[in-house]
Amino acid sequence: MNLLKILFISTVLALILPVSAKDSVEKKISNTEEREKLEAFFKDLEVFTATYSSIKKLYVDDVDNKKLFTNAIKGMVSGLDPHSAYLEPKEQKNLLENTTGKFGGLGIVISKKDEAIQVISPIDDTPAYKAGIQAGDMIVKIGKEPVSDMSLEDGVNLMRGKPGTDIEITIMRKNTKPFTVKITREIITIVTVKGYLLEDGIGYVRVSSFQKPTTDLLQKAIEQLMIENDGDLNSLILDLRNNPGGILDAAIDISDLFLDNAGTIVYTKSRVKGGNTQFNATSGDILLGAPMVVLINEGSASASEIVAGALQDHKRAIIMGDTSFGKGSVQTILNLKDGYGLKITTARYYTPNDRSIQAKGIEPDIKLKNIDLENKKEEEFISTKESDLKGHLEVENPPKLSPKEILDTQEKSKKIANKKALERLEKDYFVLEARHLLKALAVLKK
DSSP states (O other): OOHHHHHHHHHHHHHHSOHHHHHTHHHHTTSHHHHHHHHHHHHHHHHHHHHHHHHHHHSSSOOOHHHHHHHHHHHHHHTTOTTOEEEOHHHHHHHHHHTTTEEEEOOEEEEEETTEEEEEEEOTTSHHHHTTOOTTOEEEEETTEESTTOOHHHHHHHHOOOTTOEEEEEEEETTEEEEEEEEEOEEEEOOOEEEEEEETTEEEEEEOOBOTTHHHHHHHHHHHHHHHTTSOOSEEEEEOTTOOOBOHHHHHHHHHHHOOSSOEEEEEEESSTTOOEEEEOOSOOTTTTOOEEEEEOTTOOTHHHHHHHHHHHTTOSEEEESOOOOOOEEEEEEEOGGGOEEEEEEEEEEOTTSOBOTTTOOOOSEEOOOOBOSOOOGGGTSOOOGGGSTTOOOOOOOOOOOHHHHHHHHHHHHHHHHHHHHHHHHTBHHHHHHHHHHHHHHHHHO
16 A cells, blocks of 8 residues: 555544544454444545546646545535535535525526436526526526536536626426526525415415525514404415525424414434434414415425425415425535535424425325416517617616605505516416415305
8 A cells, every 4th residue: 555545544534533433443343343344444445545646647637636625525525415515615605695685696596406407496586587497497508518517516606696797598398498598697685575465354475485584574574464454364375386495493483473382393303313303383373373375386395395394284274286395304504614614414304293305395285286377478478678679769867856756656666566466466376276265264164
């Protein structure tokens, strides 16, 4: 065994074996099973060092050690599952930004699947959402770069960039030929909660992701709907479709808003001793027991599935829609030296009734097909505006408005946006079916 191999193995042993274990190595290897494990370990290390040595000697370009070790660690971690990753400083910073609800990019939540990058869901009102990107789309090319040999982090880094710059992504969609979409990057500031009063007593709240402010925003949205309704709501539709998840604490707190007992919301199982955790509800239901429908689909993942599973198991809400994504694993973020980070899967989520979410998802109580109630024509998707015409007149500087006029204009714009949103919800098959169900429950209650 050459000097390089001896030094490398000694270093690895120093890192992975605690002092007490090193002192007793000789005793342990007398045990046949332990000796076989140790022999297999040394054999694997020899393969690694032989590969490392060959690259250093034969690769066409000289590669520095830092790059080789970084790539080795990345491969070791990403090979565990699609959600574990070794994060370089920029990637670690991006991940932490995502939890605050403000970051640069396209507004798209993705996962690596085979040789493509799968869209879990576009985030509401972001460039990806406006460009028509859908849950389930497979990204096969970013710019001119095929994603087949790309890590998820590399894909994220390519799609992120300076606001105002364009990126083209090539999409494969079921029953559609591959097509390319040009998207302009923006600073993504996510409004995670939107609420509307559909009719007397029936509220609708859309939660697009779970971040630090989401619970407070949801509580305020429901309180505002009660004000608009001149009293408590008779029922509520909670829309978690295409919600990719987010912070665990937000999922627990939101579930707790609607549960009026001290039962389990979710619990985790870990291989590490003491790693199993249970999260319980506290008394107090913001809706005072009013009927609820939760809408989910294949783009509802992680924290969305925790909320849907908890409310379903406690028989607090009827779940409608399609089977959710099935991301039921817990990732822990570890800060490493020099700004590096490790995102590693440490446990699995389970619903109050001991159901694993991982790779199974939440099955709705009432399954719905994704029916489009609008008879759209192609012209509605492809249109020419004045600004597209060659030689169009440029926009003149608008006259200065007084503070009151600015407020009036903003209020008018808000009313128009709300009206359009309600018109869309009127044509939303899932929402329509949820309303029918809640009305039927109200009749039965009488």
